[in-house]
Amino acid sequence: xxxxxxxxxxxxxxxxxxxxxxxxxxxxxxxxxxxxxxxxxxxxxxxxxxxxxxxxxxxxxxxxxxxxxxxxxxxxxxxxxxxxxxxxxxxxxxxxxxxxxxxxxxxxxxxxxxxxxxxxxxxxxxxxxxxxxxxxxxxxxxxxxxxxxxxxxxxxxxxxxxxxxxxxxxxxxxxxxxxxxxxxxxxxxxxxxxxxxxxxxxxxxxxxxxxxxxxxxxxxxxxxxxxxxxxxxxxxx
Numbered sequence: 001x002x003x004x005x006x007x008x009x010x011x012x013x014x015x016x017x018x019x020x021x022x023x024x025x026x027x028x029x030x031x032x033x034x035x036x037x038x039x040x041x042x043x044x045x046x047x048x049x050x051x052x053x054x055x056x057x058x059x060x061x062x063x064x065x066x067x068x069x070x071x072x073x074x075x076x077x078x079x080x081x082x083x084x085x086x087x088x089x090x091x092x093x094x095x096x097x098x099x100x101x102x103x104x105x106x107x108x109x110x111x112x113x114x115x116x117x118x119x120x121x122x123x124x125x126x127x128x129x130x131x132x133x134x135x136x137x138x139x140x141x142x143x144x145x146x147x148x149x150x151x152x153x154x155x156x157x158x159x160x161x162x163x164x165x166x167x168x169x170x171x172x173x174x175x176x177x178x179x180x181x182x183x184x185x186x187x188x189x190x191x192x193x194x195x196x197x198x199x200x201x202x203x204x205x206x207x208x209x210x211x212x213x214x215x216x217x218x219x220x221x222x223x224x225x226x227x228x229x230x231x232x233x234x235x236x237x
Contacts (some may be wrong), residue, residue: 004160011167012109018174024044026095033092040077046071065224068206075199083192090184098177105170112159119156122149 047070116231126149129142134203 004056006161007164008112011164011171014171015105015167018171019099022095022099022102026092026099029087029092029095033087036080037084040073040080043073044070064205068203072166072199072203075194079192079199080189081193083188086188090188094177094181098174103172105167108159108163112163114154115152115156115159119149119152122152125149135227 047066050066051070052062056066072206122145126142126145129138129145132138
């Protein structure tokens, strides 16, 4: 019995760990896609706010840059939505369906445990009568206890054997089940970032102006901020 329980606990322990990992991965994937959508929606909101900024009315060149930026952000958001939809369909939904199997498995384990407890109870009863003097009444009770034990033992052994056969098969199936999903996840990410390279490449070409170094940009900003501070309306009282 100790060997039987050790083998069972080993196989069931693997499945319990797999269940936890599946739940965690599903939760993390949902967080990731929600964050992706929030990021692209926020980018569109920023570009939209910039377009309505009075600066765009005063500077045609700046309006052109912001319009190009807004177009890029909306393209990014569109591709991001496609990517998230693809991940939902090919990764999150399969994870959810895989996870839905575990309640039935856990219920089968629970039924085995209930049968095991009854088996142990009746086995202890048989052992108690076996230790007593085997008189007429005692032999009758021993015989009755053995008869009660026989179907319960057979039921437990059947449940135990079925689980010991099927749990390893279920565990080993995880690779074949999840490999297509993970491949789809990688493809979705590759397609998305390839599109982002194209979108931001186009945006860079439209902006045209060479990027300033951090030092030069900081120097320009400080110079313009100094000009603003020189105005009487922002001077110290």
